[in-house]
Amino acid sequence: MASLKELKDRIGSVKSTQKITKAKQMVAAAKLRRAQAAAEAARPYAERLNAVMASLAGKVTGDSAPKLLAGTGSDRRHLLVVVNTDKGLCGGLNSNIVKETKAKAEALIAEGNTVEFYLVGKKGLAPIRREYEDEIAKHFDTSAVRNPGFEEAAAVATELLEMFDAGKFDVAHLIYPVFKSALAQDPTVQQLIPVPTPEEADSSGAAVEYEPDEEEILEELLPRYVKTQVFGALLEIAASEQGASMTAMDNATRNAGELIDKLTIQYNRSRQAAITTELIEIIAGAEAL
Amino acid sequence: MALHFELVTPERQVRSEDVHMVVVPGTEGEFGVLEGHAPVMSTIRDGEVQVYKTESAEPETIEVRGGFAEVGENGLTVLAEHVEG
Numbered sequence: 269m270a271s272l273k274e275l276k277d278r279i280g281s282v283k284s285t286q287k288i289t290k291a292k293q294m295v296a297a298a299k300l301r302r303a304q305a306a307a308e309a310a311r312p313y314a315e316r317l318n319a320v321m322a323s324l325a326g327k328v329t330g331d332s333a334p335k336l337l338a339g340t341g342s343d344r345r346h347l348l349v350v351v352n353t354d355k356g357l358c359g360g361l362n363s364n365i366v367k368e369t370k371a372k373a374e375a376l377i378a379e380g381n382t383v384e385f386y387l388v389g390k391k392g393l394a395p396i397r398r399e400y401e402d403e404i405a406k407h408f409d410t411s412a413v414r415n416p417g418f419e420e421a422a423a424v425a426t427e428l429l430e431m432f433d434a435g436k437f438d439v440a441h442l443i444y445p446v447f448k449s450a451l452a453q454d455p456t457v458q459q460l461i462p463v464p465t466p467e468e469a470d471s472s473g474a475a476v477e478y479e480p481d482e483e484e485i486l487e488e489l490l491p492r493y494v495k496t497q498v499f500g501a502l503l504e505i506a507a508s509e510q511g512a513s514m515t516a517m518d519n520a521t522r523n524a525g526e527l528i529d530k531l532t533i534q535y536n537r538s539r540q541a542a543i544t545t546e547l548i549e550i551i552a553g554a555e556a557l
Numbered sequence: 558m559a560l561h562f563e564l565v566t567p568e569r570q571v572r573s574e575d576v577h578m579v580v581v582p583g584t585e586g587e588f589g590v591l592e593g594h595a596p597v598m599s600t601i602r603d604g605e606v607q608v609y610k611t612e613s614a615e616p617e618t619i620e621v622r623g624g625f626a627e628v629g630e631n632g633l634t635v636l637a638e639h640v641e642g
Contacts, residue, residue, distance in 0.1 A: 309569040316565060316636055320598070320627060418567045418638075476629075479585050479599035488600050489625070492638070499567050 272542065275535040279528060286524035292357060293517035300450065300510035306415075307447065307503040314496050321493055325465045328482050336429075336490040339462035340438045346376050346383050347405065347437040349428065349460060351444040351501045352392030353509040354411040359516030361445060361453055361508060362391040368455035369396065369443050384437060388424060389505065405436070415506065421499035428498075429491055432461055444501035445508040450515050453508035460497055463490055560592040561632030562608065564619065566640050571619075572608075579633055580607040580616070581626045590626075590633045597628045606635060 270278070325337065350369050352362050369392070373383045384405040387393055393407055408424055410416045428440060440461040445453040478485055559575035580589045582604030588597075601624050607616040620641030627634045 306568075310567055312563075312570045313565045313567045313636060316627075316634055320625065320636075324598075421567075422638075476596040476598050479583055479597060485598060485600055485625070492624075496567060 270534075270538075272535065272538055275531060275538065279531045279535065282524050282527050282531065286521055286528070289517045289520040289524060293514055293521060296510045296514040296517060300507065300514055303503070303507040303510050304447075307507050310500065310503055314500060317489075317493055317496055321463075321489060323476070324482060324486050324489065328486050334483070334487050334490060336432070336461060336494075337463050337465070337486070340435070342438045344381050345437045345439070346381050347386055347428075347431070347440040347461075348373060348383060349386045349424075349440055349442045349498075350388065350392050350396070351442070351505045352387065352389035353505060354390045355509070356391060357516065358509050358513040359519075361512040363395070364453075365443060365445055365455045366392055366395045368457065370399065372441065372443065372457055373400065386424075386428065386431075386440075388502075405431070410502075416502045418495075418499050421502050422495050425491065425495040425498045428461065429494060437461075442497060442501055444504050447504050447507040447511055450511040453512055458497070460494060463493055560590060560594075563632065563634045564606070564621075564637065564640065565634070566637050571637075571640050576608050577611050577614070578609040579635075580609075581633070581635065582606065582621075583626065590628055592632075594628045594633070596630075597626070599626050600624075601626050601635070601637070 328334075328337070348369060350365065352365055356362075369385075373385075376383050383400070384403050385396055385400060386405050387396065387407045388410060390409065390411050393404075397404060406427070408420075408427070410420055413420060431437060432440070439459065442458045442460040444456060444458075446456045447453055560577065560579065562572060562574060562576045562579050563570070564572040578589055578591050580587055581599070582601050583599040584602050585599070587604075588599075590597075601621065603622045604620075605618040606621050607618050609616050621635065621637035622639040622641075624635065624637035627636070
């Protein structure tokens, strides 16, 4: 059995761990509120853009459709854009994303396609590199920025579009967690390029005048749509990170509390045992006289 | 006579209000939008959006960069990538 001093030190160390997890939990709770507000503020733009896309995409079809909408005509080379967090202490969030990514990659490879990865965020790099070292096309580092925003999203999207124009891939999927609640963040796979045609039909029969014309507007709109999607993913990951972190740290704090209780009981028992032994020794000594 | 005017960026909704007229810097030239304007969809160039609260009021200008303007049944929506200030 551990000595009294060892037990005391152990309790002290668990207590300070608990302090850290508790602080991190409260920080995450505060940041979560901000991240959720940011995600909500971005919604009107995305909705408007979707509506415009829907009304335009139906009008421009056939040969005149831009490559971003129609695709390259092949679907052999896939690019998986994986969005992870930069920091840990957020439970199984990153490993869930990586798991989803690997499942998707394996399915694509089984169908005879080639797969490459474009990684955003630091935490996805190591586990994916372990299995697909040569397939990582690029790692976009967001760790230098405090809150990745639209500028980072634009940089990622621009790079993706350049790669697409250079013919480096045919289809791109975006993999990121969708923030449902602090307890649930579901990894989602979403097709990014070619841009999926929104199903929503144009209901207003009014003749809309286009300036310059449909094709040119669509040409401008599609890259913007890609940017908005990436931006949405960045906002989701920010909210998910804080949510997952809050839950994970709450659990850790509770576990630390239980451990402290258990150790305290053990400490008191050994203390009493030591006192009893001492007493017996004294009494035995007194009787012997 | 009021035109519903919305200005949104990816980060937030900047404006949502009823105004008299808005002058939008379209790619092919500026155009003013009053209530009941025919549906138009236009790309915009970097420039100033001028908002006239009332007919006689001095216009308020907002710098925008890159995006679209859409006039539909429910007014004018400007989707800008970036808004100054």
